[in-house]
Amino acid sequence: MSExxxxxxxxxxxxxxxxxxxxxxxxATEMLGDIVxxxxxxxxxxxxxxxxxxxxxSTKAASDVYTPVSGEVVDTNxxxxxxxxKINEDPxxxxxxxxxxxxxxxxxxxxxNKEEYDKFAKESAS
Amino acid sequence: MEIKxxxxxxxxxxxxxxxxxxxxxxMPIQYSKGIIEEHKFTRSHSGIFDVSHMGQLFIYGDxxxxxxxxKIFPLDLKNLKLNxxxxxxxxxQDAGIYDDLIITKIEQGYLIILNxxxxxxxxxxxxxxxxSKFKMNLDNHRSLIAIQGPKSVEILNSIINGVDQxxxxxxxxxxxxxxxxxxxxxxxxxxxxxxxxxxxxKAEKFVENLIERGAQLIGLGAxxxxxxxxxxxxxxxxxxxxxxxxxxxxRWAISKSRLLNGGFIGSKKIMxxxxxxxxxxxxxxxxxxxxIAREKxxxxxxxxxxxxxxxxxxFGPSVNGPIAMGYVxxxxxxxxxxxxxxxxxxxxxxxxxxxxxxxxxxVKGVN
Numbered sequence: 001m002s003e004x005x006x007x008x009x010x011x012x013x014x015x016x017x018x019x020x021x022x023x024x025x026x027x028a029t030e031m032l033g034d035i036v037x038x039x040x041x042x043x044x045x046x047x048x049x050x051x052x053x054x055x056x057x058s059t060k061a062a063s064d065v066y067t068p069v070s071g072e073v074v075d076t077n078x079x080x081x082x083x084x085x086k087i088n089e090d091p092x093x094x095x096x097x098x099x100x101x102x103x104x105x106x107x108x109x110x111x112x113n114k115e116e117y118d119k120f121a122k123e124s125a126s
Numbered sequence: 127m128e129i130k131x132x133x134x135x136x137x138x139x140x141x142x143x144x145x146x147x148x149x150x151x152x153m154p155i156q157y158s159k160g161i162i163e164e165h166k167f168t169r170s171h172s173g174i175f176d177v178s179h180m181g182q183l184f185i186y187g188d189x190x191x192x193x194x195x196x197k198i199f200p201l202d203l204k205n206l207k208l209n210x211x212x213x214x215x216x217x218x219q220d221a222g223i224y225d226d227l228i229i230t231k232i233e234q235g236y237l238i239i240l241n242x243x244x245x246x247x248x249x250x251x252x253x254x255x256x257x258s259k260f261k262m263n264l265d266n267h268r269s270l271i272a273i274q275g276p277k278s279v280e281i282l283n284s285i286i287n288g289v290d291q292x293x294x295x296x297x298x299x300x301x302x303x304x305x306x307x308x309x310x311x312x313x314x315x316x317x318x319x320x321x322x323x324x325x326x327x328k329a330e331k332f333v334e335n336l337i338e339r340g341a342q343l344i345g346l347g348a349x350x351x352x353x354x355x356x357x358x359x360x361x362x363x364x365x366x367x368x369x370x371x372x373x374x375x376x377r378w379a380i381s382k383s384r385l386l387n388g389g390f391i392g393s394k395k396i397m398x399x400x401x402x403x404x405x406x407x408x409x410x411x412x413x414x415x416x417x418i419a420r421e422k423x424x425x426x427x428x429x430x431x432x433x434x435x436x437x438x439x440x441f442g443p444s445v446n447g448p449i450a451m452g453y454v455x456x457x458x459x460x461x462x463x464x465x466x467x468x469x470x471x472x473x474x475x476x477x478x479x480x481x482x483x484x485x486x487x488x489v490k491g492v493n
Contacts, residue, residue: 033156033160033161033347034160034161034162036162036416036418036441036448037416037417037418037441037448055470057418057441058161059161059162059347059351059440059441059443060155060161060347061420062418062420081416084416
């Protein structure tokens with residue numbers, strides 16, 4: 001599996017072959033608070049880099065989930081739809097959102113590595 | 127304008143509060159445990175709420191004060207006993223609501239608790255209506271602390287002996303720590319609890335004492351989910367100047383005896399609506415599934431006609447599902463009516479349902 005990369009919209013992404021797994025970061029869940037609803041893209045649909053690909057809602061508000069890369073949705077994580085509190089518990093592990101078959105792997109290049117993202121998250125939070 | 131702070135601001139900070147601006151005040155939306163845990167803790171134990179931003183208006187006067195206030199509020203104040211409280215409204219001539227409030231008969235006058243965002247305007251309206259005959263004091267030297275939940279009576283009574291004898295919607299003065307506190311058995315969470323009016327310089331120590339005895343600070347986020355589960359209105363959401371108490375389904379708060387002869391501000395409209403019914407009415411709404419429909423969500427019937435709008439919607443932690451309140455055309459206000467909610471461009475099924483979503487019995491009589 002590839003190194004974990006991060007987007008400015010607080011998504012994480014890993015790549016295995018040409019299939020990317022995408023979720024939201026721990027930092028994002030801490031900003032959102034208790035997540036109580038998740039909506040995921042439909043399997044088989046195509047999503048475009050930086051486009052919306054889902055929604056999460058906390059007790060306070062709804063937030064769009066963006067996809068950091070383009071591709072066809074090949075799998076979604078029903079477990080987080082059935083129990084959205086899992087997203088708060090393990091956001092960067094078992095609570096992934098969707099998997100994409102990527103068209104253009106060079107889209108990964110512009111994303112941040114962990115060190116860059118941690119710095120970005122710290123700055124954007126203050 | 128500089129943001130205002132309550133006397134508990136430092137205590138909120140040291141308890142890791144996340145702050146928001148609310149009605150010009152820096153208020154805690156939540157603490158480190160988060161809204162859902164704070165909500166559940168209030169339902170199972172005892173939550174402390176800083177509601178010091180709310181207005182505490184003391185009005186003093188002779189017998190004529192009661193008469194003057196009856197010209198304003200739809201209440202039978204002549205028969206309101208000392209230390210008893212009523213929920214009511216300040217309205218305009220068309221029965222539009224300026225504010226909802228709690229009025230308590232105290233010695234030589236009344237104490238009115240007003241919403242933070244409305245209190246200055248309320249004071250101006252009431253001053254104009256009452257003239258200079260009565261002493262009015264919107265007291266900003268006092269904090270207001272609510273303690274809510276099943277353990278609250280035990281915790282508070284261990285500090286202020288005798289509060290356990292108060293009935294729901296009554297209050298009294300108590301002595302504690304060399305000062306006079308006004309304590310009412312009331313709240314806005316659907317739980318048994320109290321609201322304590324205390325001088326600003328004693329508030330922090332008092333709340334620390336409550337925390338030592340097992341109560342926890344709860345933010346405005348959980349206060350909102352608690353009141354929504356309890357089916358209670360929030361000014362600026364369910365209530366505003368374009369809605370009447372009848373439309374808000376708050377007929378119970380209007381004294382029956384006052385409906386015979388009217389004579390309070392807005393009485394004509396109220397009496398008409400009581401007779402003919404209102405065109406729109408506040409209802410409880412339960413979306414099917416887990417979908418949350420927020421404020422301003424449009425409500426449709428199955429012919430694609432808009433029939434109303436959501437005024438508050440969230441996830442109810444104790445209900446463990448989405449809940450909402452809103453206004454619908456009266457033809458759709460019956461319980462179990464199927465409606466559609468438009469969220470992110472799609473229509474989702476929901477049902478009109480009975481309020482409250484969550485019910486626990488208030489303490490009525492303890493004697």
